[in-house]
Amino acid sequence: MLAPPFPIELPSLLIDERICRKNIRRMLQKAKANQLILRPHFKTHHSVEIGRWFREEGVQAITCSSLLMAEHFASDDWQDITVAFPVNVLEMDRINRLAAKIQLQVLVEATESLDALEKELKHPVGAFVKIDVGAGRSGILWDDTAAIDQLVQRLAHSPKVQFKGFLTHAGHSYKSRDRSTVQTIYQQTSTRLQALKDRHQSNWPHLILSAGDTPCFSQLDHFVELDEIRPGNFVFYDLMQEQIGSCTFDDIALVLACPVVARHAHRQELVLYGGAVHFSKEYILRADGSKNFGRLAEWTEGGWSPLPEDNYLRAVSQEHGLLKVTPSVFSQLSVGSVVPILPIHSCLSANLMPHYHALDGQRISK
Amino acid sequence: MLAPPFPIELPSLLIDERICRKNIRRMLQKAKANQLILRPHFKTHHSVEIGRWFREEGVQAITCSSLLMAEHFASDDWQDITVAFPVNVLEMDRINRLAAKIQLQVLVEATESLDALEKELKHPVGAFVKIDVGAGRSGILWDDTAAIDQLVQRLAHSPKVQFKGFLTHAGHSYKSRDRSTVQTIYQQTSTRLQALKDRHQSNWPHLILSAGDTPCFSQLDHFVELDEIRPGNFVFYDLMQEQIGSCTFDDIALVLACPVVARHAHRQELVLYGGAVHFSKEYILRADGSKNFGRLAEWTEGGWSPLPEDNYLRAVSQEHGLLKVTPSVFSQLSVGSVVPILPIHSCLSANLMPHYHALDGQRISK
Numbered sequence: 001m002l003a004p005p006f007p008i009e010l011p012s013l014l015i016d017e018r019i020c021r022k023n024i025r026r027m028l029q030k031a032k033a034n035q036l037i038l039r040p041h042f043k044t045h046h047s048v049e050i051g052r053w054f055r056e057e058g059v060q061a062i063t064c065s066s067l068l069m070a071e072h073f074a075s076d077d078w079q080d081i082t083v084a085f086p087v088n089v090l091e092m093d094r095i096n097r098l099a100a101k102i103q104l105q106v107l108v109e110a111t112e113s114l115d116a117l118e119k120e121l122k123h124p125v126g127a128f129v130k131i132d133v134g135a136g137r138s139g140i141l142w143d144d145t146a147a148i149d150q151l152v153q154r155l156a157h158s159p160k161v162q163f164k165g166f167l168t169h170a171g172h173s174y175k176s177r178d179r180s181t182v183q184t185i186y187q188q189t190s191t192r193l194q195a196l197k198d199r200h201q202s203n204w205p206h207l208i209l210s211a212g213d214t215p216c217f218s219q220l221d222h223f224v225e226l227d228e229i230r231p232g233n234f235v236f237y238d239l240m241q242e243q244i245g246s247c248t249f250d251d252i253a254l255v256l257a258c259p260v261v262a263r264h265a266h267r268q269e270l271v272l273y274g275g276a277v278h279f280s281k282e283y284i285l286r287a288d289g290s291k292n293f294g295r296l297a298e299w300t301e302g303g304w305s306p307l308p309e310d311n312y313l314r315a316v317s318q319e320h321g322l323l324k325v326t327p328s329v330f331s332q333l334s335v336g337s338v339v340p341i342l343p344i345h346s347c348l349s350a351n352l353m354p355h356y357h358a359l360d361g362q363r364i365s366k
Numbered sequence: 367m368l369a370p371p372f373p374i375e376l377p378s379l380l381i382d383e384r385i386c387r388k389n390i391r392r393m394l395q396k397a398k399a400n401q402l403i404l405r406p407h408f409k410t411h412h413s414v415e416i417g418r419w420f421r422e423e424g425v426q427a428i429t430c431s432s433l434l435m436a437e438h439f440a441s442d443d444w445q446d447i448t449v450a451f452p453v454n455v456l457e458m459d460r461i462n463r464l465a466a467k468i469q470l471q472v473l474v475e476a477t478e479s480l481d482a483l484e485k486e487l488k489h490p491v492g493a494f495v496k497i498d499v500g501a502g503r504s505g506i507l508w509d510d511t512a513a514i515d516q517l518v519q520r521l522a523h524s525p526k527v528q529f530k531g532f533l534t535h536a537g538h539s540y541k542s543r544d545r546s547t548v549q550t551i552y553q554q555t556s557t558r559l560q561a562l563k564d565r566h567q568s569n570w571p572h573l574i575l576s577a578g579d580t581p582c583f584s585q586l587d588h589f590v591e592l593d594e595i596r597p598g599n600f601v602f603y604d605l606m607q608e609q610i611g612s613c614t615f616d617d618i619a620l621v622l623a624c625p626v627v628a629r630h631a632h633r634q635e636l637v638l639y640g641g642a643v644h645f646s647k648e649y650i651l652r653a654d655g656s657k658n659f660g661r662l663a664e665w666t667e668g669g670w671s672p673l674p675e676d677n678y679l680r681a682v683s684q685e686h687g688l689l690k691v692t693p694s695v696f697s698q699l700s701v702g703s704v705v706p707i708l709p710i711h712s713c714l715s716a717n718l719m720p721h722y723h724a725l726d727g728q729r730i731s732k
Contacts, residue, residue, distance in 0.1 A: 008456070009454070009456035009457050010434070010454075010456075010457070043684060043685075065684060065685045066639075066685060068376070085627070085639070085685055085686070086627035086628040086637055086639075087627070088375070088376075088625050088627050088639050089627075089701060089702050090374070090375035090376075090625050090702060090704070091375050091376070109628050110628050110629060110701045112700060112701040112702065113627075113628075113701055116701075116702065130628075136633070137637070137681075137683065137686055137688060138627075138628050138630075138637045138686060139628075141632065171683065259454050259456050261451070261452035261453070261454050261455075261479075261504075262452040262475050262476055262479075262496075262504050262505075263476060264504075266507065266510075267502070271452055271503070271504045273432075273451070273454050276646065276648075276714060277714070277717050280642065280646065280647055281646055281647045281648055281714070282642075282647055315503075317503065317537065318409060318431060318713060318714070318717075319409075319431045319432060319451055320451070320503055320504060322503060334478060335455060335476045335478040335479055335482075336455050336456060336478065336482065338456070347684060348642060348643070348647070348684070351643050351684075352718070
């Protein structure tokens, strides 16, 4: 087996920039073909430097999951940021600092949040009404038109909070494992949002319908009902998205490189320096119902390539990963080898790690 | 309901120092009563400041889970550190820097690791042979005496690597949910280690038997078979340890304070700013088989107190927590409230968060 592309001594996140840029361009082309704004979610990478790759490819507006993250990217001159999380009214100082500097959009779903914004805002902010189209996480239920109308009505008379449109995250698409389910979820999502647009468009001719999950926008091609899409994970993808059907292995742009610290022949397992504090505890299920916390790949000349699926992380504890491997792989790896592991959920691994490395060994900061 | 003890605007880890110190003292007393060294695992808190609480209570030797962590604590003048993780031979520079400065112990289970140490060590280090007493994670199987004897034999002739004894982590005790299982696991552990001591003590009269899990050393009282214990989680405890039976709710020394950002009456749920990037994705199972990612408490004059068990986090995504509550709790909380949540696994929450706060609002750095 080949050695890693540069000397590695600690668990390290390696990024293939070429794959990232290909993923960004593919999503941009899809957005253009549907005349949509692509407002990618930057929580996946949280990196100023990777953010610049998006900018170089033509992205101008972004999504963040917290006001803290919005501050991070505003400091690198991102001027148009939506914080796609129910607005935290305890952070009014931060909201005011951001709104003084950039075009900030927040999400409202509670009238109490609007009360607080109206009372304390010093600069205008845009507001999307968050709609729950079926994911059951946050937002006003799509069919609770009384509550939605009431909030839109309030926004119509708000001097500082400008109504922008309806925003949703069809997070239930992450539970799908086939394209037809994803198609059904998208149709339901777009129909439900479209009904809200029809209801309010006469008063708000420019209102925006914004939706945001990676499975729908990776697997499908036609989104003419929407105005804006906010996928995030697609820049890296991961094993979960591969299992959902959103990408192929060739689209996965990052691996966690892990040192082998022990070998156990009697159970054909390797102990890796790489555990829950590097991967998170996210898992997918294997065909037999057992858990898979990551999949082994091998280094190639230009990056890495996945090994057969019976080479996988069967368990992680805080720093340890237990890698089940086939006999031929077992015989090729020794203590001191460094192996690439495809992560289950790239957003969580990226959040846990302090920085990335490019394939040439250069550090990519957050 | 009372407000939090000081103004909080972001998800924040709050520590009750009084409970921490009580937990530390209780474990120290247990160690003394059994004439054992308490070498607590500092991966749980990873904090120089909390480390000093241990020192003030009389602790002199510690355990870390990585060489990086050992460097962190060596910088605060901890002079005797065991890195309880199979030695990563790719970090020889770090090992040499540490060994020049402190009394460092590492774990060996592979002869290749010993080869690398012997070749590159510039200063003496202590070595424990890692034994798998049944957890199936790392270490040589307790009954593979041929492999164990071979390693001890090698160590006997090593000029720089000094054999210290046998070390294990009975991690399978975390799966227990009753005291008699924990008792059985401890008996098995101590019997298996004792057999190794009997086998080697004539040549190594000072060899140390070291074991390290929080459930055994919290629930049981007599450990005369051992020489050293290395529990870590006991300083904070958490819901998992409460479910295992290692502590009561009164012993849990930390909560994650989370802002309420939305309320959904139709499902009696609150949306919290507090998700997988604050709690991790660790969960325990409720009686009905559903997942529990954290439990709601309420603020009291001196800290917090748990609310009934049907007030719990039923799901977490990256930044969101979905808190299921009873009608009376629902009616008392609003957008902008800040609620204390008892975490499932304090080590992972502590790892995810940048720092802590004491109950008086003072920041406790890592």
